[in-house]
Amino acid sequence: MTALGKLIRTTAFKLTLFYLAIFILFAASLLGYFALNTRRLITEQITATVNGEITGLSEQYAQGGIRRLVIVVDLRSRRPGSSLYLVTTPTGEGLAGNVGSLEPGVLDHPGWLETSYRRLDAPEGNDHRALVQVVQLPGGFHLLVGRDLEERERLFGIIANAGQWSLALVIVLGLVGGFFVSRRVLSRIDAMTGTAQTIMAGDLSGRLPVAGTGDELDRLAENVNAMLERIEALMRGLKEVSDNIAHDLKTPLTRLRNRCEQALRHASGDADYRAALEATIAESDDLIRTFDALLLIARAESGQARDNMTEFDAAEIARDVGELYEPLADEKGLALTVEAPVAAPIRGNRELVSQALANLVDNAIKYAGPDSSKLNGVAAEIVVKAGNDGDRITLSVADRGPGIADADRGRVVERFVRLEQSRSAPGSGLGLSLASAVARLHGGELKLEDNHPGLRSTIALPRAGPAGAAAPTGSTGAAGTG
Numbered sequence: 001m002t003a004l005g006k007l008i009r010t011t012a013f014k015l016t017l018f019y020l021a022i023f024i025l026f027a028a029s030l031l032g033y034f035a036l037n038t039r040r041l042i043t044e045q046i047t048a049t050v051n052g053e054i055t056g057l058s059e060q061y062a063q064g065g066i067r068r069l070v071i072v073v074d075l076r077s078r079r080p081g082s083s084l085y086l087v088t089t090p091t092g093e094g095l096a097g098n099v100g101s102l103e104p105g106v107l108d109h110p111g112w113l114e115t116s117y118r119r120l121d122a123p124e125g126n127d128h129r130a131l132v133q134v135v136q137l138p139g140g141f142h143l144l145v146g147r148d149l150e151e152r153e154r155l156f157g158i159i160a161n162a163g164q165w166s167l168a169l170v171i172v173l174g175l176v177g178g179f180f181v182s183r184r185v186l187s188r189i190d191a192m193t194g195t196a197q198t199i200m201a202g203d204l205s206g207r208l209p210v211a212g213t214g215d216e217l218d219r220l221a222e223n224v225n226a227m228l229e230r231i232e233a234l235m236r237g238l239k240e241v242s243d244n245i246a247h248d249l250k251t252p253l254t255r256l257r258n259r260c261e262q263a264l265r266h267a268s269g270d271a272d273y274r275a276a277l278e279a280t281i282a283e284s285d286d287l288i289r290t291f292d293a294l295l296l297i298a299r300a301e302s303g304q305a306r307d308n309m310t311e312f313d314a315a316e317i318a319r320d321v322g323e324l325y326e327p328l329a330d331e332k333g334l335a336l337t338v339e340a341p342v343a344a345p346i347r348g349n350r351e352l353v354s355q356a357l358a359n360l361v362d363n364a365i366k367y368a369g370p371d372s373s374k375l376n377g378v379a380a381e382i383v384v385k386a387g388n389d390g391d392r393i394t395l396s397v398a399d400r401g402p403g404i405a406d407a408d409r410g411r412v413v414e415r416f417v418r419l420e421q422s423r424s425a426p427g428s429g430l431g432l433s434l435a436s437a438v439a440r441l442h443g444g445e446l447k448l449e450d451n452h453p454g455l456r457s458t459i460a461l462p463r464a465g466p467a468g469a470a471a472p473t474g475s476t477g478a479a480g481t482g
């Protein structure tokens, strides 16, 4: 498409044409109305004057007969101006006046009419138009009084001419204006199209240009840019996740493979093969657990899990999880206490919230064993709490272990991140990622704080129902002390 073709097809240009057409129509109607009214006014003026003269001349005739009329008409005919007079005998011979020739038959029709004539003093000139009134006087004489219409036509011509010129000017200015406006809009759209093409070619960092005028194109560009920003962040996240997954799953898979190879090479009997197979199954189970955790995180992050939202008591969750982990804590010589004295109503996915809290308790048991507590010089204990904090419900797990250094608290919630100090414990680095994703899914957050010593991890979620509606549940849940 040529540049001009593109320009003409723009909405801005079409709008200009539309307004131009409306304006022309309006201007033409106005000028037409003006011209027609002027013409009518002039005609009315002529009619009134001629009527007056006819009355006067008829009186002259009534008083002094044809002689007097001829003298008066003769006198008036000599005055300069556009007035026309003619007095004729009943047979049509001229007696007085300034009209030389008329269209044939004019004098036979008394009344008003428009006719062409020639003046007596300019017999060779052009025919002129005139508005005349013919009356038949008593005695059969004809009296004609009229006005030359040249002036009226000239005025009409001037108006028509002015109208034509101004219309032409409006059209030219309108087209030029439309052309410039369209070109400006088009150049901005072209710039946007260019950016869109680079983005489609794979460069997600491109952004639509914003002119800074705050107009509708700017608003559109700003919104599209915000959308691109979000898409870019999501794509970056996605890439990071897939990189992590590829990287972190490679190690256990390699281990699995090597174990099989070892067994093939060195196993010397059924018992060896069995042991190798059992180890392989255990390793595969770990892998499956990792995949399950990843899928769960993805579900929480995508918001899919919002379908299963119900209202439930988080205090109950704290008690259930405490009960579930009590034997494990016991086994490790840790005291696990649950403090959930009041109802903590939240609206959410019960299964996911339970899993998130379980992950925090699991970490506390795994990383804050009695040995580390002894190092810290405090009793080894884990406290699981469900409480109300303003318009938030909190589910927290506090331990007396080594805690997490300030600098590491940001990154431990990322997928597959495990701190050097805890490499010896089993795990895949997904527990806190899930807890954090679940908190975000519910419009809350996961906080990691210093428990002086130890770690206090808290999931804070919006409370369901009216604020401040905390009511005692009656049962002070304690999953026991070990």
Ligand SMILES: Nc1ncnc2c1ncn2[C@@H]1O[C@H](COP(=O)(O)OP(=O)(O)OP(=O)(O)O)[C@@H](O)[C@H]1O
Residues within 6 Å of the ligand: 359, 363, 364, 367, 368, 399, 401, 402, 403, 404, 412, 413, 417, 418, 419, 420, 421, 422, 426, 427, 428, 429, 430, 431, 432, 433, 455
């Ligand atoms: N209570 C805690 N005390 C000390 N360090 C902790 C504690 N909880 C988590 N961490 C550190 O944060 C890291 C990430 O924890 P996360 O729960 O995400 O993964 P993981 O426990 O290593 O593995 P997974 O939970 O997937 O089995 C842990 O590897 C550990 O280094």
Ligand SMILES: [Mg+2]
Residues within 6 Å of the ligand: 359, 362, 363, 427, 430, 431, 432
């Ligand atoms: Mg964990």
